[in-house]
Structure formats: C-alpha cells, structure tokens
Amino acid sequence: xxxxxxxxxxxxxxxxxxxxxxxxxxxxxxxxxxxxxxxxxxxxxxxxxxxxxxxxxxxxxxxxxxxxxxxxxxxxxxxxxxxxxxxxxxxxxxxxxxxxxxxxxxxxxxxxxxxxxxxxxxxxxxxxxxxxxxxxxxxxxxxxxxxxxxxxxxxxxxxxxxxxxxxxxxxxxxxxxxxxxxxxxxxxxxxxxxxxxxxxxxxxxxxxxxxxxxxxxxxxxxxxxxxxxxxxxxxxxxxxxxxxxxxxxxxxxxxxxxxxxxxxxxxxxxxxxxxxxxxxxxxxxxxxxxxxxxxxxxxxxxxxxxxxxxxxxxxxxxxxxxxxxxxxxxxxx
Amino acid sequence: xxxxxxxxxxxxxxxxxxxxxxxxxxxxxxxxxxxxxxxxxxxxxxxxxxxxxxxxxxxxxxxxxxxxxxxxxxxxxxxxxxxxxxxxxxxxxxxxxxxxxxxxxxxxxxxxxxxxxxxxxxxxxxxxxxxxxxxxxxxxxxxxxxxxxxxxxxxxxxxxxxxxxxxxxxxxxxxxxxxxxxxxxxxxxxxxxxxxxxxxxxxxxxxxxxxxxxxxxxxxxxxxxxxxxxxxxxxxxxxxxxxxxxxxxxxxxxxxxxxxxxxxxxxxxxxxxxxxxxxxxxxxxxxxxxxxxxxxxxxxxxxxxxxxxxxxxx
Numbered sequence: 001x002x003x004x005x006x007x008x009x010x011x012x013x014x015x016x017x018x019x020x021x022x023x024x025x026x027x028x029x030x031x032x033x034x035x036x037x038x039x040x041x042x043x044x045x046x047x048x049x050x051x052x053x054x055x056x057x058x059x060x061x062x063x064x065x066x067x068x069x070x071x072x073x074x075x076x077x078x079x080x081x082x083x084x085x086x087x088x089x090x091x092x093x094x095x096x097x098x099x100x101x102x103x104x105x106x107x108x109x110x111x112x113x114x115x116x117x118x119x120x121x122x123x124x125x126x127x128x129x130x131x132x133x134x135x136x137x138x139x140x141x142x143x144x145x146x147x148x149x150x151x152x153x154x155x156x157x158x159x160x161x162x163x164x165x166x167x168x169x170x171x172x173x174x175x176x177x178x179x180x181x182x183x184x185x186x187x188x189x190x191x192x193x194x195x196x197x198x199x200x201x202x203x204x205x206x207x208x209x210x211x212x213x214x215x216x217x218x219x220x221x222x223x224x225x226x227x228x229x230x231x232x233x234x235x236x237x238x239x240x241x242x243x244x245x246x247x248x249x250x251x252x253x254x255x256x257x258x259x260x261x262x263x264x265x266x267x268x269x270x271x272x273x274x275x276x277x278x279x280x281x282x283x284x285x286x287x288x289x290x291x292x293x294x295x296x297x298x299x300x301x302x303x304x305x306x307x308x309x310x311x312x313x314x315x316x317x318x319x320x321x322x323x324x325x326x327x328x329x330x331x332x333x
Numbered sequence: 334x335x336x337x338x339x340x341x342x343x344x345x346x347x348x349x350x351x352x353x354x355x356x357x358x359x360x361x362x363x364x365x366x367x368x369x370x371x372x373x374x375x376x377x378x379x380x381x382x383x384x385x386x387x388x389x390x391x392x393x394x395x396x397x398x399x400x401x402x403x404x405x406x407x408x409x410x411x412x413x414x415x416x417x418x419x420x421x422x423x424x425x426x427x428x429x430x431x432x433x434x435x436x437x438x439x440x441x442x443x444x445x446x447x448x449x450x451x452x453x454x455x456x457x458x459x460x461x462x463x464x465x466x467x468x469x470x471x472x473x474x475x476x477x478x479x480x481x482x483x484x485x486x487x488x489x490x491x492x493x494x495x496x497x498x499x500x501x502x503x504x505x506x507x508x509x510x511x512x513x514x515x516x517x518x519x520x521x522x523x524x525x526x527x528x529x530x531x532x533x534x535x536x537x538x539x540x541x542x543x544x545x546x547x548x549x550x551x552x553x554x555x556x557x558x559x560x561x562x563x564x565x566x567x568x569x570x571x572x573x574x575x576x577x578x579x580x581x582x583x584x585x586x587x588x589x590x591x592x593x594x595x596x597x598x599x600x601x602x603x604x605x606x607x608x609x610x611x612x613x614x615x616x617x618x619x620x621x622x623x624x625x626x627x628x629x630x631x632x633x634x635x636x637x638x639x640x641x642x643x644x645x646x647x
Contacts, residue, residue, distance in 0.1 A: 085452065137635050140396070140452055141589055144576055145632035152625030263460055270453070277450065309468040315461025319443070322457055326447045 031273025031325075032285040039292050046299040053302045060181055062294045064173070067183030068093075068245035069261075070290035073268040074194045075238030077286040080269050081198075082231045083211040083278030084132060084139035086125075089239055090261030091150035096121055096243035098154060101163040101253040104170040113170055117247075118240030122233045124150075129232025133225040151257045158255035166251060173249040183245045190241065191287040198283060207231055211278025260311075267318045268293060275325055343586060346601045353605060357612030364615050371494055375486075375562065377607040378496040379404070379555040379571070381600070384578040385507045386551035388599045389544050391582050392511070393523040394591025395451035397545060399440060400552040400578060402462035404571030407433040407556030409466045412475030412566035422482055430553040436462055437549015441542035451545075459575075463568070470568040478564065486561030496558050503551075508596035516540070524591025580631045581606055589635060606630075 046053045072089055079086050096117035104113035124146075131142045173183050198204035209217040210224050218224045247253050271292065272285025296317075297310050358365035383400045390397050407429045414425035436458070443454045488495050511517040519540050522530040531537045552571075560566050585602030587594025609630075610623045 131632065131636070135636055136639060137632065138589055141583070141635050142632060144579065145628040148576060148624045148628030148631070150628075152621045152623070152628065155621035156619050156625065260460075263456065266456065267460065306468070306471060308471050309464065311460055312464025312468045315457060315459075315464045319454075319457040319461060322449055322453055323443070323447050326449050 029273075029282065029284070032282060032288055035272060035285060035288040035292050039288065039295055042292070042295050042299055046295075046302055050302045053299070058298060058302075062298050063187075063291065064181040064183040065249065066290055066294040067173075067187035068242040068249070069264055069268060069293075070187045070287040071190055071245060072239055072242035072261075072265045073272070073286040073290055074190060074283045075235030075242075076265045077269040077272065077274045077281060077283045078194075078198070078207060078231050078238075079139075079235045080266070080274045081211045081278060081281055082207045082228060083214060084228070084232075085266065086128070086139065086143045086232070086235060087262050087266070088128070088143040088146040088150060089235075089265055090259075090263075091147045091154070091257045092121060092124060092236070092239050093243050093246060093261060094255070094257035095124075095150050095154050096240055097247035097253050098158060098163065098255040100243060100247050101166060101255070104166055105163060110167065110170050114172070114244050117243040118237050121236035121238075121240035121243065123236070125232040125236030125239070126229060129229035132232065133228035147262070155256060160254065160256045163253040163255055164251070166248075166253070171248045171251070173245045183249070186241070186245060187287060190238070191283055194283045203227070203230075208279055211280075213279070264293065264314075267314060270325075271318060271321045273325075343595065343598045343601060346585065346598065346605065350601055350605045350608065353608050353612070357608060357615070360612060361615040364612055369611070371497070373607050373611050374497040374500070375494040376611075377603055378494075378500045379559050379562075380574060380577045380581065380607075381500045381603050382503055382551045382555045382558075383548075383574060384581040384599050384603055385503055385596060386544070386548040387575075387578045387582050388507070388585070388587055388594055388596055389511065389520055390451075390548050391524075391579070391587050391589060392520050392591055392594040393541060393544060394527065395444070395541065395544070396579070396589075397437075397440065397451065397455050397548045398575050399436070399455040399458040399462055400548060401571040401574040402459045402466065403433045403436045403549050403552040404556040404559060404574060405568055406436065406462045406466040406469075407553040408560045408566045408570045409470045409475075409568050411557055411560055413469060415478075416475050422479060426557045430550065430557060433553025433556060434546060434550040437552070438542070438546040440549065441545030444545060445538040445541050463572075466568040470566070472568065475566045476564065478561075482561055483564065484561075486558050486563070496562070499554075499558070504596055504600055511596055520544070521592055524588070524593070526592075577606065577627070580627055583631060584634045 043054065052058065072093065076086060076089060099120060100113050100117045103116055104110065128139075128142050128146055131137050132139045173181075175182050177185050198207070206217065206222045206227055209220070209222055210227060214224055246258075268289040269281070269286040270289075272281065272283075272287070272289035274281025274286060293314060296313060297307070300307060300310055300313070354365070363369055383404070387397060387400070410429035410432055411426050414420045414428050415422050418425075420428065440451075440455055440458055443449050443458070444451050485495055490498055511520065519530070519535050519537075522533070522535055523537055523540060527537060555574075556571065559570055563570075581603040582594070582599050583589055583602075584605065585594070585598030585600070587598065606627060609626060613623045613626070
C-alpha cells in the first residue's frame with residue numbers, strides 16, 4: 001500500500017520539474033494520506049447509498065461527537081512516538097470527567113471545573129511517567145496497574161451513579177464558535193499546534209529521537225528520563241482537555257470508565273501512522289484516523305450493518321495497519 | 334544460584350499467603366471453611382488456566398492481551414454451534430475450543446511471521462476477537478444447556494469442584510514441562526536473550542508459535558468452563574481477565590522482561606489474589622475496591638522485583 005515511501009532518496013530529475021512536492025509530501029505523510037483517502041472514499045460511497053449521510057446533523061455527530069477521542073489520541077501519539085504506551089487513558093478520562101462534573105454541580109466556578117481535569121490529569125501522569133522513567137517499570141505494567149486502580153477506585157467511590165443537573169454554562173461542547181461546533185474547532189486547533197510543535201521544536205524532535213533509539217538519544221545529550229516524564233505529563237494535559245469535551249457533550253455524566261476508550265485511542269494513534277515501535281508518526285495521522293473510525297461507525301449504521309460488527313471491523317483495520325507498518329519497515333531495512 | 338533466589342521469592346510469597354489467610358480467617362469466620370475455600374477454587378480456575386499459559390508467554394518476554402477476548406469468543410461459539418447450527422453440545426464445545434486455539438495460533442503467526450511486538454499484535458486481536466464475539470452473538474445470550482453440561486462448572490468429583498481437578502492437572506503438567514524439559518529451558522533461553530537463542534540453534538519461532546497457540550487453547554478451555562459455571566453465554570465474558578492473569582503471573586515472580594518465572598510462583602500469586610478478593614468481599618469491601626488493590630499490588634510487586642534485580646545482577 002505504502003511501498004511508494006521506499007523510493008530511493010536521490011532521483012535524477014528527468015525534467016525541469018522540482019523534485020516532487022507531492023513525492024515529498026507522500027514520503028512524509030504517506031500513511032496520513034492513505035487514511036485521508038479512505039475517509040473521502042467512504043464518504044463518497046456511503047453518500048451514494050444513503051444521501052442522508054452528509055446531512056449537517058450526521059456530520060456534527062461524526063466530527064463533534066468524536067473530537068474528544070482525537071484530542072486524547074494526540075497525547076497518546078506523543079507517548080507512542082517516544083516508545084511507550086498508555087492503556088490507562090480511558091480510566092483516567094472517566095475519573096477526570098467525574099471530578100469535573102462533580103465540581104460543576106457543587107457550584108464551583110465553571111473555569112475551575114474545566115481546569116481541574118487538566119491539572120489532575122497532568123499530576124496522575126506525572127506519577128506514571130516517573131515510575132516508567134526512574135523506576136524503570138515498563139509502561140504497559142504501570143498503566144495496566146493504574147487502569148485497575150483508577151477503574152476500581154472510581155466505581156467504589158461513586159458507585160457508578162449519574163451526575164445530573166450540570167449547569168448549562170458548563171456544557172461547552174454543545175456551544176459553537178463562528179457557526180462551528182466547539183469540539184471541532186478545539187480538535188483542529190490542537191492538532192495543528194501539536195503537529196507544528198512535534199515537527200519543528202527541539203522538544204518534539206527529541207521525542208522522535210528517544211523513540212527511535214533511547215540509548216543513542218541519551219548519548220547525544222537528550223535528558224531521556226526527564227523527557228519521558230514530560231511527555232506523560234503533556235499526555236495527561238491532553239487527556240484533561242479531551243475530558244472537557246467528553247464530559248460536556250451531554251446533559252449528564254456517568255461516573256464510570258467509558259468502556260474500551262483506551263483501545264480506541266491507541267488504535268487511532270497507530271492507524272494514523274504512529275509506528276508501534278516508536279520513533280515515527282504524526283499527530284495529524286491520529287486525528288485523521290479518529291475521523292476514519294467515526295466515519296466507519298456511522299457508515300455501518302447508514303448502510304444497515306449491525307453496529308455489533310463495528311469492533312470486529314476496527315480490530316481488522318488495526319491489524320492490517322500494523323502488518324503494513326511491519327512490512328514497510330522490513331522493506332526499508 | 335539463580336534458583337536459590339527464585340526459591341526465596343516463592344517462599345516469601347507463600348509466607349505472605351499464609352499470613353493473609355490467617356488474617357482473613359480472623360476477619361470473618363465464613364472465610365476459612367472447606368466449602369468457601371473450594372468455592373474460591375472454582376472461581377479461580379478460569380484465570381488459573383490462562384495464567385499458566387501466560388507464565389510461559391511472559392517467560393519468553395512476550396505478552397498475550399487477547400485471552401479475555403478468546404474466552405468470550407469461545408463462549409459465544411459454544412452457544413451458537415449448539416443452538417443455532419444444531420451440533421451436539423460436546424462437539425460444539427470442542428469446535429469452539431478449536432476456534433479459540435486457532436485464534437491463539439493466529440496471534441503466534443502474526444508475532445513470529447511479521448515481527449509484530451506481542452503487545453500490539455494481541456491488542457489488535459483483543460479488539461478483533463471481541464468484535465467477532467459481539468458480531469456473531471448480536472448481543473443475544475444462549476441459555477438452557479442440558480444438565481450434564483453443568484457438571485464441568487458447577488459439579489463435583491470426589492467432593493472437589495470438577496474444574497479444580499483440571500486446573501491442578503494443568504498446573505502439574507505445565508510445571509514439569511517448564512522445569513524439566515528441553516522445551517521449557519528453551520522458553521527461558523528465549524526470554525533471556527532471543528538473538529543468542531537463535532544463534533544457538535534453538536527453534537525460537539516454533540516455540541513462540543506453540544506458546545501463543547497454547548495460550549489460545551487455555552483461554553478457550555477456560556471459556557467453556559466459564560459457560561458451564563454461569564449457565565449462559567454472553568459476548569462480554571472474560572473482559573479484563575487478561576489483567577488478572579498477568580497480575581498473578583508477575584506477582585508470582587515471573588519477570589515481565591522474560592527469562593525467569595515458575596508455575597508454582599504463578600499458582601501462589603493466583604491464590605493470594607483470590608484470597609484477597611474473597612476475604613475483602615467477606616469483610617464488606619466491594620468488588621471494585623479489590624480491583625483497585627490488585628492494580629496497586631501489581632505495580633508494587635514489579636517495583637520490588639526491579640529493585641532486587643538491579644541490586645543483584647547489575
């Protein structure tokens with residue numbers, strides 16, 4: 001699929017044409033373009049089958065309803081690029097949503113209800129990052145443990161009740177800016193900022209270096225341990241921002257962990273072209289992949305396929321992408 | 334030298350288990366009764382079977398997150414093969430176990446053929462197999478199995494729950510294989526240094542393929558036992574069981590990096606977790622509180638073993 005990426009770097013320009021803006025684009029964003037093409041193709045096909053698919057209502061559902069996944073996937077992409085993984089993000093978002101909702105209902109100023117999930121998310125992930133970086137426990141083990149601590153803790157404290165009577169001013173995900181829904185705007189802005197930051201800042205580049213080869217990164221003077229903690233903290237901030245979008249999209253919040261959210265977020269990052277081995281990928285890809293999932297989920301309904309097959313389709317998709325990634329790597333070595 | 338330190342870890346764990354048992358029996362007089370203990374054995378069989386296979390997998394430095402989904406898929410297929418396709422129940426169960434084993438084989442093939450890290454490969458198949466279970470079942474449950482089928486999950490043989498015999502047999506066979514056969518030593522060799530094992534002429538790929546297949550088989554058998562125990566099939570069965578199994582294995586002294594671990598350790602870890610769960614619930618702590626405790630125990634156990642390892646070998 002993406003074998004084109006493996007073109008030799010130096011090609012004698014046969015004409016006066018520049019050595020391919022498009023070729024460079026494809027070399028840098030091959031996977032992202034594939035995902036984008038899949039989204040566009042899906043839209044065209046499903047719309048031909050059922051024109052109501054591109055009604056404004058459904059588009060809002062697809063883009064706004066899933067923006068929180070895309071925002072969480074930005075942080076996840078950074079973690080995976082650095083060579084780690086976080087399976088506790090779903091539980092974290094569940095905990096943060098409960099905290100945020102409880103504060104809002106208790107009558108605290110709205111900005112505190114919005115700020116709290118971001119700060120708590122950063123604090124929790126600072127602990128996780130510390131255990132990974134300094135105690136050298138594999139991130140999978142730390143986050144598996146954190147997952148059950150947070151899931152168990154949340155349910156034993158709240159009993160899984162619904163938080164209702166949320167003040168209307170709290171529900172920012174239902175508002176719009178310049179005629180566009182807030183979640184969509186937040187998703188696009190954060191994706192663009194994070195993409196620029198990952199591509200052009202020294203910090204961003206160092207994450208790729210650590211994920212590519214942590215020992216080499218250490219040898220070149222990158223403070224690997226501090227950066228590892230930092231990337232988890234940033235990931236926690238994105239989880240907090242995702243929580244705000246998630247918690248404010250409905251009139252109620254259920255104080256449990258959204259099932260399988262961590263898997264959806266990891267899948268989005270991986271399908272978007274973030275290599276599972278670390279060291280490559282972009283946050284643009286993870287956002288596009290989130291949109292792809294949302295489109296598939298919606299499309300299945302519009303072409304009358306049972307939603308119960310959704311997970312099988314997504315599982316197949318992640319498997320295919322992972323295999324393609326490994327084959328592409330093998331071709332390069 | 335190495336086995337001495339292993340012995341110490343397990344002895345320590347066994348002592349911890351004894352202490353926990355004593356404390357819990359003081360907490361509630363219903364805890365230390367034969368019927369309660371046997372009943373707990375019933376409850377830990379499914380996790381135990383999976384944890385035994387997982388011990389091998391983790392000892393090679395791998396991991397299998399898809400076991401809960403394979404369990405669910407097998408459970409659903411047992412019901413579907415029997416009720417919707419009309420197979421006789423024994424055949425349906427065997428066919429479902431075969432599919433579960435095949436699912437494990439697929440994991441192994443993806444991991445060995447394409448060099449996909451086990452974590453990612455089984456994360457993907459976790460979604461895929463669970464998705465298949467959901468898609469096939471369409472959220473319908475299958476009930477009304479014949480009475481003889483419940484012997485497996487609810488019956489007793491010689492006064493001991495049926496499935497506990499299966500678990501005991503599996504544990505004994507597995508510990509003999511891991512400790513005393515060339516194949517078992519290959520497992521440790523791969524976990525210690527995969528490249529060196531390959532250069533020493535060990536069949537690394539074949540061993541790994543066999544292990545993930547065995548892991549699928551164990552999860553599939555656990556699935557059928559699960560159905561027999563709870564008298565119904567649902568597509569969400571076994572969700573999160575991989576965490577329990579991994580916790581038991583790691584708590585039992587198997588290194589998450591591979592190369593170290595025993596079945597005896599895993600079984601002690603398993604008993605410890607089950608005793609904590611049961612004791613706490615008898616003492617009035619809700620099930621969710623124990624999930625929390627298990628997560629903390631998992632992190633602390635690895636933290637402790639990491640500290641020991643660093644002060645020891647390096």
